[in-house]
Amino acid sequence: MKEKVIEILKGIRSDIDFETEDQLIDGNIIDSFDVVSLIGDLTDEFDVDITVNDMIPENFNSADAIVALIQRLEDEI
Amino acid sequence: MSFPTVTFLLFVAATVLIYYIVPKRFQWVILLIASYIFYLSNTIPGVIFILFTTIITYLFALRMDKISDKCATFIADNKEALSKDELKAAKKKFNNKKKTWLVILILINLGILATVKYVPAIINSTSIRDMLYPDDSERMFKILVPLGISFYTFTTIGYAIDVYRNKYRATRHIGKFALFVSFFPSIIQGPISRFDDVGVQYNQPHKFDYDNFVKGLELILWGFFKKLVVADRLHPFVAEIFNDYANYDGIIPILGLLMYSLQIYSDFSGCIDITRGVAALFGIELPLNFERPYFARSVAEYWRRWHITLGNWMRDYVFFSVMFSRPYSKFSRFSRKKFGNTYGKIIPNFITTYAVFLSIGIWHGASLNYVLYGFYNATIIVGGMLLQPLNDKITTKLKINKESPNWQFFEIVRTFTILLGSKLLAHSASVVDAWYMFTSIFDLERTLSYIKNRTLFELGSIGQVGFNIVMVGAVVILVVSILQEHGISIRDTLNKKVPLIPRWALIILFIIFVFIYGKYNTGTGIIDPIYQRY
Numbered sequence: 001m002k003e004k005v006i007e008i009l010k011g012i013r014s015d016i017d018f019e020t021e022d023q024l025i026d027g028n029i030i031d032s033f034d035v036v037s038l039i040g041d042l043t044d045e046f047d048v049d050i051t052v053n054d055m056i057p058e059n060f061n062s063a064d065a066i067v068a069l070i071q072r073l074e075d076e077i
Numbered sequence: 078m079s080f081p082t083v084t085f086l087l088f089v090a091a092t093v094l095i096y097y098i099v100p101k102r103f104q105w106v107i108l109l110i111a112s113y114i115f116y117l118s119n120t121i122p123g124v125i126f127i128l129f130t131t132i133i134t135y136l137f138a139l140r141m142d143k144i145s146d147k148c149a150t151f152i153a154d155n156k157e158a159l160s161k162d163e164l165k166a167a168k169k170k171f172n173n174k175k176k177t178w179l180v181i182l183i184l185i186n187l188g189i190l191a192t193v194k195y196v197p198a199i200i201n202s203t204s205i206r207d208m209l210y211p212d213d214s215e216r217m218f219k220i221l222v223p224l225g226i227s228f229y230t231f232t233t234i235g236y237a238i239d240v241y242r243n244k245y246r247a248t249r250h251i252g253k254f255a256l257f258v259s260f261f262p263s264i265i266q267g268p269i270s271r272f273d274d275v276g277v278q279y280n281q282p283h284k285f286d287y288d289n290f291v292k293g294l295e296l297i298l299w300g301f302f303k304k305l306v307v308a309d310r311l312h313p314f315v316a317e318i319f320n321d322y323a324n325y326d327g328i329i330p331i332l333g334l335l336m337y338s339l340q341i342y343s344d345f346s347g348c349i350d351i352t353r354g355v356a357a358l359f360g361i362e363l364p365l366n367f368e369r370p371y372f373a374r375s376v377a378e379y380w381r382r383w384h385i386t387l388g389n390w391m392r393d394y395v396f397f398s399v400m401f402s403r404p405y406s407k408f409s410r411f412s413r414k415k416f417g418n419t420y421g422k423i424i425p426n427f428i429t430t431y432a433v434f435l436s437i438g439i440w441h442g443a444s445l446n447y448v449l450y451g452f453y454n455a456t457i458i459v460g461g462m463l464l465q466p467l468n469d470k471i472t473t474k475l476k477i478n479k480e481s482p483n484w485q486f487f488e489i490v491r492t493f494t495i496l497l498g499s500k501l502l503a504h505s506a507s508v509v510d511a512w513y514m515f516t517s518i519f520d521l522e523r524t525l526s527y528i529k530n531r532t533l534f535e536l537g538s539i540g541q542v543g544f545n546i547v548m549v550g551a552v553v554i555l556v557v558s559i560l561q562e563h564g565i566s567i568r569d570t571l572n573k574k575v576p577l578i579p580r581w582a583l584i585i586l587f588i589i590f591v592f593i594y595g596k597y598n599t600g601t602g603i604i605d606p607i608y609q610r611y
Contacts, residue, residue, distance in 0.1 A: 012418065032400075033422050037413060040406035052242055052397045077152050077164045 001046075001070065005063050008041045022062035035060055042066070048073035078118040079605050080265065080351055081304055081597075088115070093358050101282030108256055108279070108359060115261035116224060123223030126193075130186055131251075131258045134233040137182040138240045138247035141175045145243060148172075179241045183234055190230045193222045198443035224609075225264040227440060231390055233258060236272045238394050245273050253279045262355040266348055266608035268366040268386040275363060283360030288572065293357030295568050296350050298587060303347025304606075305595030307550040311340040312596075313537030314544075322510055326517035329536075333514075334497050337504055339551055341607055342371065345384070348606040369558045374488035376457045376495060387440070391433045399429050423462050431455045441503065446511060450502040457495055546594050 009018045012034050016024075024030050030038070038060070039050045048070055059069045078085050092111040096104055116124055148171035152164055159167070200206050200218040210216040236257075240247045248254050257276040270276070318325055318333030325333070346367040356363045370383035380388050399405055405425065413421035431452070438451025477484055498515075505511035534541045557567055571580055 012413075014418075033409075033426055036400045036406065037409055037422070039401075040410050043406070052393070052401055053244055055397065077156075077161065077168055 002063055002067050004045060005042070005066050005070070008038065008045065009063060009066075011041070012037055018063045022064075024061050025057035026061060030060070038066075042070060046070050046074065078115060080348055081301065081309070089355055089358065096283075096359055097285050101284075104283055104359075105253055105256055105279045108260065109252060112256060112259040112261040112264065116259060116264065119224045120221070122221055123226075126189065126223040126226065127229060127259055128255075130189065130229060130233055131255045133185060134182060134237055134258075135248075135251050135254050137178050138237055139249070140178050141237070141240050142247040144171055144175045144178070175241055179237055182237050186230050186234055190226055193220055193226060195443040196220065225266070228267045228269055229258050229264065231269050231387075231440075235269065235390055235394055236276075238398075239272065248272070248276065260356070260361075262352040263363055266345070266352070266606050267384075268349060268352070268364050269390050270363060270386070275361065278361050286360060289357055289360060291572060292568055293354045295571070295584065296354030296357060298354075298584070298591065300347045300350030300352075300354060301595065302550070302587070302591050303343040303350065303554065305597065306591060307547055307554065308340050308344035308347060308607075309596040310539070310543055310547050310550075310594075311336050311343075314539040315340050315537070317537035319504060319506075319510075319514075322505075322514045322517070326520040330514045330518050334501055336547075338371070338493075338497065338500055339547075341500070341504075342367075343550075343554065344607045348608070369562055371493055372489055372558065372562055373492050374485060375461060375492055376454060377461065379492060379496060380454070380458075387437065391436060395436050396429050396433050399432055405429075419466065423459075426462060427459050430458055434458070444507065446502045446505060446508045449508055450499055453499055453502060457499075543596075550594075 006018045009016070013030060016029060018024075021027075021029065025035075032055075035055070042048065043050055050069070050073065054069060054073075059065055078088060088111070092107065096107045099107055113124070116127065148168055151167060151171070155164065155167075197218050197220055200209070206218055209218055239245060253276070256279055257270070257272060260270075260275075263270060315333060315337045318329060319337070322330065322333075349366045353363045353365075364386050366385050368382040368385065370379050373379035373382050405428070408428075409422075409425040412424045415421060416424060434451040434455035435448065436451070437454070438447040438449070441447045441450065472479060501511050501514060502508070505514060534544050539547075560567060571583070575583070
């Protein structure tokens with residue numbers, strides 16, 4: 001799943017090492033508009049419902065955090 | 078009862094006294110009674126509107142909460158029996174039900190707001206007015222505008238959307254909810270509060286806290302300084318230039334705009350300081366509404382520093398609602414594929430930026446200048462996004478250090494100058510007036526005679542002394558703002574580092590200063606907070 005997430009992230013910003021970066025939001029590397037694009041892609045790819053309540057920096061700061069978010073949402077109905 | 082009056086201060090003092098005497102579990106009751114007394118002292122029929130909005134929002138939120146509960150029970154009961162897709166489909170059905178309740182509620186609340194705010198403006202600017210009053214060309218159609226309706230409508234809609242989004246549960250306590258909607262310090266002009274931030278504070282007992290109380294008093298004093306010494310003193314000067322704009326050109330309209338910028342900031346932020354200070358006396362912390370907006374380096378940043386709670390409201394409830402909608406998401410990805418990552422990202426941004434700023438414009442009023450005001454701000458922000466790559470190229474080529482103080486100063490002045498256009502649109506009676514004032518800037522004939530004859534201080538009868546007091550006040554605000562920008566809190570320094578006697582001597586001197594140099598009016602001459610009209 002992480003590879004797929006990184007592939008999606010690369011589609012938004014190709015110049016970042018998403019394997020190691022863990023300050024995507026807090027470090028202003030991606031902005032809220034990138035996150036919206038990202039949410040669209042993740043929703044399509046993993047068939048999960050990401051809502052406004054999930055729009056917190058901790059959920060999008062790294063590829064691992066995004067994976068954790070998707071896994072949590074997959075368990076939820 | 079208005080903010081800058083002795084009656085208001087006595088009312089606050091009496092409420093504070095009773096608040097700390099009664100058992101703590103009744104403190105919210107005292108605040109609720111005080112809030113309704115305050116409301117009734119301003120408008121008696123208006124209370125029907127605020128009560129209606131309170132009750133209907135309370136009931137609809139409970140209804141949405143009940144649907145969420147039903148949904149959770151259904152999923153728990155059928156987790157084994159149904160497939161994941163079936164459960165998801167069922168959840169969607171429950172959600173749609175909730176959405177229906179939410180949409181009806183928003184339509185009712187916004188419908189009331191739109192009716193009282195926009196219907197008179199529409200009637201008076203069309204031939205309907207002539208049909209209503211065929212024999213009286215002066216008479217304007219008016220309906221009651223309940224006090225604080227723009228603010229409490231947004232507060233209640235925010236609460237309902239949060240409940241819809243399952244951010245928190247709907248409150249069962251109608252009394253505390255009524256207090257959240259009507260809390261008297263913030264009913265006139267905000268800040269727009271959130272239930273999970275401010276509403277929950279009414280559940281807690283509030284012990285008298287001396288340090289917090291003194292900080293509240295200091296904030297109130299600072300607010301009165303901004304309002305009475307600077308804003309109200311400037312009021313006649315600015316009013317004269319804007320009302321009699323046809324008589325002034327050259328530097329006078331520019332001066333009028335600069336002074337209006339000072340007046341509106343001192344008035345609005347001063348009254349918010351009084352609001353937050355009064356709330357602090359009760360141990361209630363209200364959100365910040367200003368963070369030295371005139372130091373912003375871009376118009377987008379200005380909107381993160383000016384009327385912060387309105388900006389945040391727009392972000393969370395308009396911007397995010399558009400951004401999370403399916404059509405927007407689809408369009409956003411289509412745009413990226415078609416135009417690449419840089420411009421493909423900017424194009425969908427146009428839609429959300431215009432949606433937010435046109436909403437902000439219309440929130441202020443029904444006239445064309447407010448629509449243009451929103452359009453102007455959105456266009457500047459969108460233009461800034463489009464020009465960003467070019468701007469980066471130029472600054473790199475010219476080897477400009479973007480973090481150098483000189484460049485920062487340039488950006489602050491540039492932003493402030495651009496914003497003067499926005500202020501002109503907001504404060505002129507009409508777009509035609511605004512345009513006339515703008516073009517008259519380039520006509521210098523009369524300005525020279527003003528400067529020669531030294532009649533500048535006769536504008537609005539402000540007088541040279543009055544003008545000098547305002548300038549001293551402006552310098553004090555500027556110095557304090559610069560210190561705050563550098564992370565220095567005047568109140569913390571004063572309360573923690575200055576010994577008791579000199580500290581109180583300073584505070585008392587400042588009170589005397591405000592008392593002597595403040596501009597007071599009584600009766601109908603009281604200058605109400607500017608944002609009260611919105």
